[in-house]
Amino acid sequence: MSRFRIGTRKSAMALAQTEEIARRLRAAIPGIEVEIVKFETTGDIDQTGKLLPHGGKGGAFVAQIREAVIAGRLEAAMHSLKDMPGNEDTPGLVIGATLSRDPPFDALVLRPGLSLDMFRRGKGFKIGTNAVRRAAYARRLFPQAEVIHFRGAADTRVRKLDQGEKQRLPDGGAVGPADALIMARSGLERVGLASRVAYEFSARDMLPAVGQGIVAVECAARDFETRRMLSSIDDATAHACADAEREVLWVLNGHCNSPIAGFAQVSGDVMSLTASVLDHAGSRIIEASRTGPANRPRELGRAVGLELLAKGAAEIIERSRPV
Known part of the structure; x- marks a missing residue:
């Protein structure tokens, strides 16, 4: 054995x-x-x-x-x-x-009593996330809302949202409570909370994190x-998509404070890959998309990463790099 x-x-x-x-x-x-x-x-x-x-x-x-x-x-x-x-x-x-691969996209979770229409029309709502990529996209998609730091395992975050708990900060302060969270749909499904998805973002709305799902x-x-x-x-298909997406990170020399996204898909023997780099405010976004042979994922990832660099991605990444 x-x-x-x-x-x-x-x-x-x-x-x-x-x-x-x-x-x-x-x-x-x-x-x-x-x-x-x-x-x-x-x-x-x-x-x-x-x-x-x-x-x-x-x-x-x-x-x-x-x-x-x-x-x-x-x-x-x-x-x-x-x-x-x-x-x-x-x-x-x-x-x-x-x-x-599990569902790769992000989802919006709302506190009890808040409808999607109320959230979209209202101002001053607080969106909780710890991911710099989600925060940048949230500022871009919901400029009327405030994005706040929000930590915890998937089920813990939803519980804190429902109970109106504030997020404690290292300095002893706190932010919140949050009115909404942006989370990975796959994570919500894993902990039995798929029913809390109020809206699922498409790749056009919010490109997933590299490897998400x-x-x-x-x-x-x-x-x-x-x-x-x-x-x-x-799973050979998921592995190939992972190789393509992670090659983008390698080419960009992206770090944990960089709002970088990437998503690959395979159809037959063709792979498509889209990747983006955002500034923290979500006001500037650089995107690149290409297709190529599905059996050469790293080459495709390298080409997309180099295109992002040619469009000015390095400047955005360096600005977000910790000092």
Whole structure:
């Protein structure tokens, strides 16, 4: 019997994603013994501050679990792909599998008693998010609203919205309460809150984060047995889209404070890819779209990234870089 230890965060959504990986491994490999190892990451412990001081999402949610894989305490690690930094290499690690992509788009969640029509027509409503990309798009789409810092696991954020809780800040202050949240639809579905979606943004409205909706399983590059096992649950289409989107981040050298978005789709043997870079105010947006062979995703991602740079994306990214 094969023993397979996979690390994950303790949040309800992360555990649901990891249980799905375990289910698929057990179905694909008879006799495999999957052990889920739970981590309380830095980002889970600090529910008030922004993620930047912790090294962005990569430092906050990924680093500790990665270290356990590198040290040999785990065979693999589960990550939401959008939490994995795309502008840097992680020596010794590879993405061994991606699951089929969940709905990649963002959704608007409203507090009880607030209708979509009231929200669209009203002024002064507060939209909660911790994602710089969502914040930039929100300022662009809803200039009459105020965007506020809002943290927590998916179910925690919705509970805080419903109960009218303010978001505590590291300096002892607070903001809010929020009237609306912008969240990943896939995350809401994972924790049984899909019914709270008041509006789903299209790619035209709000381009998703790179890798949004894709669950990635990371393992040691030299652990060929684990890589072989993970290949049995890998979704080739989602993996190709992930490669294309993450190549854009690599070319742009985007960081965790950069409002960057990217979304790839495959139809037959053709892949389409759209990516964008926004300033924090949402007042300036640079976008590029291309198509290419589906079996050459990194080349397509590189071409889109270079087009964004040619249009002036580097200036926006540098302005958003922490000093």
